[in-house]
Amino acid sequence: MAIRYPNGKKYAAIQSDTKKKPTLGKTNTYSNRGMTLEDDINHSNAYYLDRGVAVIHKKPTPVQIVDVHYPKRSAAVIKEAYFKQASTTDYNGVFNGHYIDFEAKETKNKTSFPLQNFHDHQITHMKQVLSQKGICFVLLRFSLTDEVFLVDAKQLIHCYENQEERKSIPKKDIQSYGHKISLGLTPRLDYLSIVQKIYLT
Amino acid sequence: MAIRYPNGKKYAAIQSDTKKKPTLGKTNTYSNRGMTLEDDINHSNAYYLDRGVAVIHKKPTPVQIVDVHYPKRSAAVIKEAYFKQASTTDYNGVFNGHYIDFEAKETKNKTSFPLQNFHDHQITHMKQVLSQKGICFVLLRFSLTDEVFLVDAKQLIHCYENQEERKSIPKKDIQSYGHKISLGLTPRLDYLSIVQKIYLT
Numbered sequence: 001m002a003i004r005y006p007n008g009k010k011y012a013a014i015q016s017d018t019k020k021k022p023t024l025g026k027t028n029t030y031s032n033r034g035m036t037l038e039d040d041i042n043h044s045n046a047y048y049l050d051r052g053v054a055v056i057h058k059k060p061t062p063v064q065i066v067d068v069h070y071p072k073r074s075a076a077v078i079k080e081a082y083f084k085q086a087s088t089t090d091y092n093g094v095f096n097g098h099y100i101d102f103e104a105k106e107t108k109n110k111t112s113f114p115l116q117n118f119h120d121h122q123i124t125h126m127k128q129v130l131s132q133k134g135i136c137f138v139l140l141r142f143s144l145t146d147e148v149f150l151v152d153a154k155q156l157i158h159c160y161e162n163q164e165e166r167k168s169i170p171k172k173d174i175q176s177y178g179h180k181i182s183l184g185l186t187p188r189l190d191y192l193s194i195v196q197k198i199y200l201t
Numbered sequence: 202m203a204i205r206y207p208n209g210k211k212y213a214a215i216q217s218d219t220k221k222k223p224t225l226g227k228t229n230t231y232s233n234r235g236m237t238l239e240d241d242i243n244h245s246n247a248y249y250l251d252r253g254v255a256v257i258h259k260k261p262t263p264v265q266i267v268d269v270h271y272p273k274r275s276a277a278v279i280k281e282a283y284f285k286q287a288s289t290t291d292y293n294g295v296f297n298g299h300y301i302d303f304e305a306k307e308t309k310n311k312t313s314f315p316l317q318n319f320h321d322h323q324i325t326h327m328k329q330v331l332s333q334k335g336i337c338f339v340l341l342r343f344s345l346t347d348e349v350f351l352v353d354a355k356q357l358i359h360c361y362e363n364q365e366e367r368k369s370i371p372k373k374d375i376q377s378y379g380h381k382i383s384l385g386l387t388p389r390l391d392y393l394s395i396v397q398k399i400y401l402t
Contacts, residue, residue, distance in 0.1 A: 078284070
């Protein structure tokens with residue numbers, strides 16, 4: 001897997017440390033704009049940070065390191081390591097005193113969002129955050145139509161815990177209780193304006 | 202570098218993903234109790250999580266992944282990767298609606314805490330968190346005497362930005378404006394009781 005080098009964009013310092021899944025050889029054209037949801041969120045977070053709006057970062061991919069070499073006069077090289085399952089969501093931070101915590105997922109499905117995108121430990125983490133009065137949600141993208149919705153964690157948890165009924169969330173439900181986020185340039189994905197509106201006013 | 206396997210402790214799931222520095226062959230007896238500051242904090246965070254007191258996690262060590270192999274029928278193996286410098290502090294989370302953000306460092310010095318333990322980007326992050334009304338501090342341990350102090354980020358930033366005067370913080374200053382954290386069993390390092398006292402009452 002090749003690393004992604006800085007790409008000359010304004011917020012070039014913000015890039016994912018790696019792709020998690022073995023998509024070797026595939027390009028990242030999940031949407032018409034050629035950007036992944038993660039790219040858009042990182043770009044928006046860099047914008048928020050730059051403008052003093054919020055401090056929200058993606059957590060590094062958790063890795064279990066097994067073997068490290070220490071060459072003379074050069075940087076330590078990790079020679080054997082494995083991807084670990086994260087124990088939390090991917091993004092958190094602070095927005096005007098408020099704790100913000102979310103996960104972002106995309107699907108190529110057209111009419112529903114599969115719940116298999118989420119895992120038990122993430123749902124547990126969301127419950128814990130809610131019980132601590134944190135603001136917790138998911139950003140769900142339908143990549144074929146490039147639509148992104150903010151869905152409150154409570155709604156997601158409810159669907160997740162009723163999977164014997166249905167293993168995915170119908171898109172019409174997401175359109176009903178979710179909040180569509182308009183795509184822009186700066187920031188690309190202004191999810192905090194939705195957060196401000198639904199949680200803080 | 203050998204990984205640390207689960208050790209049979211109650212909160213065994215919580216352990217550091219790796220040691221950052223090349224301490225190969227050394228044992229972790231930084232203190233008389235044979236525990237590192239990170240061990241104590243992770244243990245305390247697990248206790249807080251278990252009791253519903255707070256949701257605070259250590260962020261994974263950031264790693265730049267260069268080469269990954271995908272063997273058939275077994276887990277992906279990272280074959281080449283490098284340690285990256287973190288762009289934030291190591292710990293953050295939510296405590297009863299409040300955003301908590303901190304860094305933890307220890308020294309073997311007896312009379313002062315060297316500021317070289319901190320880096321520009323960490324100081325920048327602390328300023329950003331403060332400007333977003335987050336609660337931000339450092340936990341400083343004098344490992345030879347096993348004393349841990351909570352020092353507000355503003356104090357640390359002030360010292361850091363006046364390094365032409367002094368490249369370390371005198372211990373007597375830390376004793377004066379810092380808050381000593383008593384060591385216990387459950388949790389080992391009850392820093393949130395200090396947070397409650399100095400920030401939230």
